[in-house]
Amino acid sequence: MNKDSAIGVFDSGVGGLTTVKELAELLPNENIIYLGDTARVPYGTRSRATIAEYARQDIAFLQEHDVKMILVACGTISSAMMYEPIFDGVSVSHSGVVKPTAIAAYKATKNNRIGVLGTSATVKSKSFENAIKAIDSDVEVTAKACPMFVPLVENGYTSRDCLPTKLIAEEYLEIMKKNEVDTLILGCTHFPHLSEIIGDIMGEGVTLISSGAELAKFALFELSRLDLFSSRHEIGTRELYCTDSVELFTENAATFLGKDNMAIINKCTLKI
Numbered sequence: 285m286n287k288d289s290a291i292g293v294f295d296s297g298v299g300g301l302t303t304v305k306e307l308a309e310l311l312p313n314e315n316i317i318y319l320g321d322t323a324r325v326p327y328g329t330r331s332r333a334t335i336a337e338y339a340r341q342d343i344a345f346l347q348e349h350d351v352k353m354i355l356v357a358c359g360t361i362s363s364a365m366m367y368e369p370i371f372d373g374v375s376v377s378h379s380g381v382v383k384p385t386a387i388a389a390y391k392a393t394k395n396n397r398i399g400v401l402g403t404s405a406t407v408k409s410k411s412f413e414n415a416i417k418a419i420d421s422d423v424e425v426t427a428k429a430c431p432m433f434v435p436l437v438e439n440g441y442t443s444r445d446c447l448p449t450k451l452i453a454e455e456y457l458e459i460m461k462k463n464e465v466d467t468l469i470l471g472c473t474h475f476p477h478l479s480e481i482i483g484d485i486m487g488e489g490v491t492l493i494s495s496g497a498e499l500a501k502f503a504l505f506e507l508s509r510l511d512l513f514s515s516r517h518e519i520g521t522r523e524l525y526c527t528d529s530v531e532l533f534t535e536n537a538a539t540f541l542g543k544d545n546m547a548i549i550n551k552c553t554l555k556i
């Protein structure tokens with residue numbers, strides 16, 4: 285395994301860039317290759333078999349590049365991965381968001397009541413719930429599908445005072461408040477963009493856990509464990525690929541990554 289190979293990261297769209305942003309901060313010298321399958325986003329409303337098939341094609345694309353690790357920066361695909369053999373035959377180290385996030389949430393909770401927000405497919409799969417219960421079966425988990433959040437984020441309805449988003453968020457979060465969760469998993473990598481709105485509704489005593497950021501922290505731990513840190517001293521490259529319009533992706537990517545972190549964006553086609 286070559287230490288100077290890149291870290292491959294993928295998502296159905298721009299959401300996984302929350303992981304890339306965190307990775308670039310934690311591991312600045314690593315090369316990063318990102319794929320956002322923007323032509324087929326959202327995955328979260330599709331069947332598990334379809335999500336798994338799309339994910340295999342995304343992984344095959346990343347494997348055409350020189351990658352030493354593959355990160356699934358998507359709650360929806362990571363949840364499907366708990367049940368479908370998405371990584372069969374892939375020899376490089378890989379991880380989704382579910383386990384690292386479940387561990388972080390368990391460490392954060394004080395009252396043993398954890399909430400999970402995700403896409404419909406994620407919540408239906410009970411992936412986070414099962415991962416938390418595997419750590420401690422006494423934890424109470426409340427999960428809520430938030431299908432409107434992804435389109436709101438993709439269309440820029442993210443500011444703290446955005447009324448439509450606030451109204452929808454209030455409805456989604458009612459059950460979390462009622463069940464008095466003190467830790468709330470943002471189980472979809474798009475959702476950190478609604479952190480201010482979610483935080484305002486839930487109040488200061490509730491810890492928000494970003495699944496994308498937890499995955500980046502896991503990558504740091506894993507590269508150290510495998511002795512695979514890059515030997516490079518200069519800042520690594522960031523190569524971003526999308527499967528639909530580069531213009532649209534560029535606009536969205538700038539919101540996720542910040543203008544200073546922007547990289548060259550290419551359009552690619554996946555082998556289907």
Ligand code: DGL
Pocket residue numbers: 295296297299300325326327328329357358359360361403406434471472473474
């Ligand atoms: N970013 C994806 C996730 O984390 C959500 C978008 C989708 O539905 O494809 O679940």
